[in-house]
Amino acid sequence: MKKNIISIEFSNYCFTPTLFPSLMVIFLLPLLVYLGFWQIHRGDSKNQIQKIFYQRSVAIPINLNQIENINLEKNYFPGIMQGHFDNQHSFLLENKIYLHKVGYEILTPFILNNRQELILVNRGWIPQSIDRKKIPKIPPLNNKLIIRGLIVFPNKTFSFKQINEKKWPKRIQSINPDFLKRNNFQPFMLVINTKQTYSFTPLWQPITLQANRHYAYAFQWFVLSFTLFIAFFSIHIHRL
Template sequence: MPIRIKIKNWKLALLAFVFFCLFCSLGTWQLSRANQKKILLKSFHERTLHAPFLAAHLNTAQDLRFYRTQLTGSFDNAHSILLDNKIFHGKVGYEVFTPFKADGIATPILIDRGFVPMGTNRKTLPPLTRIHGHVTLTGLINQPPAYVALGSMMESTTPVWPLRIEYINMDTLSTLLNQPLFPYIVTLAPTDAAAYAIEWQIVTMGPEKHQGYAVQWFALALTLLILFVALNRDRGQT
């Protein structure tokens, strides 16, 4: 016997419909995010198997993300950057970035050297190891870290090096350094001599977590639908 629905309160019915659509949309969005993460991970695994790019490749290739690279040059130790509020294996500290003047590339490249823990207080910055001379480094090419700008990048209008920042804005950093920066960064290999504690991690949430969230949103939509039908079922039907 088909179930007949008799709407008892149109305002509540409209509200239920809005939330039903919202829950379904959120579930669909999470599935889309899961698919994006799968594509991202597939690209990462495929490109890291490629032979390392040299400086000439970086000057000519357009899509460089996730390719390995090997560069020779020198670190600009006087202008290291400390990206604040980073967590690594439960410890709070900074992500260290140092400009690198690579042979064959006109603009410096920001090198992600990894994590250093915060000291006993925020007034004292952790000491940074300077890498002197002409060196060869290996790393993974990536995009600069994404950010949401809720305030100024720096605590002060006057830069003091090493520079503690809240997020990385390449244009602002280029202005501070008085020269443009390469549009990509390079994350050092964990075994590189210039690296601190570091991992090649490209996603903070895997596809399976997005799929789990999608199931939760669809379950909420189904629960809401069942409640709506139960509360508005025509009890007088025979």
């Protein structure tokens, strides 16, 4: 027999909730509401990132050969630099999807002319072979180049265990500040965001999930919480 924890009479109805459903609602309802507001906060954060990105990406390019100590305040600013690629030591950033195809983003070190500093360049996307063991060949660029792109500081994401490969190019699963520091790169990348002779298919975006998706998820959480609330009262309200 179900145990009623309270009985409230009003008009011709009686509200008699039982213990277990009441405990479930007490736990789930605040959680669902919290998740809804959390998704709204995430959406607002994505909108702010997009706003900053669009404002900075149209600024005057920063000459990376002349300016040292680029800090986080220059994130998403255009950059320009002169030098040459280190063709022998490229990285393949795995599991990148373009037009429903799996591929890699090509990351190649770039050596500045006047300072011999290494800046990692995201050159864009190429498809992965059907045979995953087959590593794609990256055409070398031996000439001195002037390249343009966006200055991007990677997020402090979870660091996956990297594949222990001896041959180049090496496959990696993530890019974060520790990776750049460990490989003696500058703390930022230059992302080629337009099609150039020295790049592949541009793929990089400042955010992976648009703000509208977060707002849609928030709406779903709020609908679930409202449905739970209505269902709980509907089950436990009886006519006298």
